[in-house]
Amino acid sequence: MPSSALSARGGRLAALAVGLCWLAVLFDGLDMFVYGSVLPHMLAEKSLGITPDRAGDLGSYATFGMLVGALTAGTVADRVGRKKLMVACVTLFSLASGLCALSGSVEVFGLGRTLAGIGLGGLLPTAISMVSDYAPRTRAALTIGLLMTAHHAGGILSAYVALWVVEPFGWRAAFWVCVAPLLFVPVLAKFLPESLGFLVAKGRVEEATALAGRFAVELPAAPDRRTPADRRDALADLFRGGEWTRTLLYWLASFGGLLLVYGVATWLPTLMRSEGYELGSALTFVVVFNLGGIVGMLVAGRAADRFGAPRISSLWFALTAAGVFLLSVHMPLGVTFVVVFLTGVFLNSAQTMVYATVSLRSTPDNRATAVGWTSGMGRFGAVFGPWLGGQLLASGNGDWGFTAFAIAGLSSMVLIGVAALRGARQAPRAGTTQELLTTH
Known part of the structure; x- marks a missing residue:
């Protein structure tokens, strides 16, 4: 196959990898913003006995989980790989949303939001690292900027979920919608390649070189060990x-x-x-x-x-x-x-x-x-x-x-x-x- 054809095919595969990361971050944004979108319903219905002060506490649980997820993401990714961590994060915040939908008390709901926050906090920096590996070098900044738009697109989606789903079916339905990304997990696991930076750092240079050639991207330099x-x-x-x-x-x-x-x-x-x-x-x-x-x-x-x-x-x-x-x-x-x-x-x-x-x-x-x-x-x-x-x-x-x-x-x-x-x-x-x- 001519080199130009191979390059074009590799470019399409790289775009697929970036697109998968974009969808993962979209679901991240949906799960992050959905609580704020359905909160007026929860307060009006006095669901789970939530009062404004308890609602503020619950909102902080998710952001505390994000703090934990963000601080531990790098260490975990260095051990298991960025692809596995992304799959685990999407799985975690999706299942945690199911726990919120099933919750019968403020305590269980708060646990669900905390666990969701850990997954949300770990996903975004990991997805950025993945995109940095597979974005065209001449458009890396633009690609990362586009990835960041997915988070806000998820916020937009959360508002429509609240408008279209919560009114007829109640606030729990919105969290069931946030379980849907579980269907995306097998696709992510099958088609998302491993991070080139992770493979190089682990000494799996031949595997990284093969992937870089297949996806028509540059092989990253070995990290500076500190x-x-x-x-x-x-x-x-x-x-x-x-x-x-x-x-x-x-x-x-x-x-x-x-x-x-x-x-x-x-x-x-x-x-x-x-x-x-x-x-x-x-x-x-x-x-x-x-x-x-x-x-x-x-x-x-x-x-x-x-x-x-x-x-x-x-x-x-x-x-x-x-x-x-x-x-x-x-x-x-x-x-x-x-x-x-x-x-x-x-x-x-x-x-x-x-x-x-x-x-x-x-x-x-x-x-x-x-x-x-x-x-x-x-x-x-x-x-x-x-x-x-x-x-x-x-x-x-x-x-x-x-x-x-x-x-x-x-x-x-x-x-x-x-x-x-x-x-x-x-x-x-x-x-x-x-x-x-x-x-x-």
């Missing part, structure tokens, strides 16, 4: 000299950013209903919000490459805060849709700009450590955000929900700005900002 002492030194470097203040500022900015992302994602439909909008409109806001997230992911990196990641990060958080605050004002429906869309554009990529700023202002030898710990500290904000919204509603201060989230956006704007001003040196760039849209 000892535990090296990793400890990289972490210590973040606190040496005057670096400790900048490190803490980045961590706090990340905390505020993910508090915003997951707080708003969990409570948007409920808070919009509390502002007087009908349930149908409140769920449509979820669709518009996630459409904005898709647009934001595609344009944020390009804007930061042109104007600088710290500047865009601060500006994005300021615009996010303004948009979130405006949602507390009852405006004409058309204007509200525009504000929700623009808030989605800026909110969902503002946090990504924090990672871009940290990465571009770190030295090559501690870049991975700096970004990883910034993401990890931010995950505590992801746990706190849903809880905060629940506490405000439970205390009768639901009107302050959007205001509290807006304050978080303003604080992150200030923190990232001060950290950037304190950064005296600019490290060599590892790539464009668009290539850094890989942590969420």
Whole structure:
């Protein structure tokens, strides 16, 4: 067979691998956002005895599970392989949704959401690694950006599940829909190739070379092995000299950013209903919000490459805060849709700009450590955000929900700005900002 034909066939196979990862992340987004989409029904029906404060706790269970899943994904993937971990993650969050659908108590429902969170937190970074291996090198950044849109497409799907399924069949039906990805697991297991990076790291170079040739992609370089002492030194470097203040500022900015992302994602439909909008409109806001997230992911990196990641990060958080605050004002429906869309554009990529700023202002030898710990500290904000919204509603201060989230956006704007001003040196760039849209 001519080499051009082999290359074309390999390109189609690589597109299949990327497409399978996209579908897996779509289901990830569906499972993540479905709780927020059905929450107004659960509160109205007083299902399982859920009150606003308990609802906030339950939202935090999933994000805590995501924290555990994200922190352990790399270690597990290095042992069993990225393909097996992706299959396991999809299986876990699908079965956990079944547990939520069957739950007869808040405790069982909370266990289901925690287990789902572990699967959700482990899937996304693993899928990004897979896509990085099989994306065309000239379009790697674009492919990763497209993968990230799947998460928001899942959020859109969750709103339609709530609109079309919950009304006639009840909230449990939405979680049964989230069990459906189990049907996708055999397809994933059969057709998704193993990560080339994993095979090379394990010394299975011949197998990796054969796969790279079959899929018409480049073989990744062998990873730089770092000892535990090296990793400890990289972490210590973040606190040496005057670096400790900048490190803490980045961590706090990340905390505020993910508090915003997951707080708003969990409570948007409920808070919009509390502002007087009908349930149908409140769920449509979820669709518009996630459409904005898709647009934001595609344009944020390009804007930061042109104007600088710290500047865009601060500006994005300021615009996010303004948009979130405006949602507390009852405006004409058309204007509200525009504000929700623009808030989605800026909110969902503002946090990504924090990672871009940290990465571009770190030295090559501690870049991975700096970004990883910034993401990890931010995950505590992801746990706190849903809880905060629940506490405000439970205390009768639901009107302050959007205001509290807006304050978080303003604080992150200030923190990232001060950290950037304190950064005296600019490290060599590892790539464009668009290539850094890989942590969420």
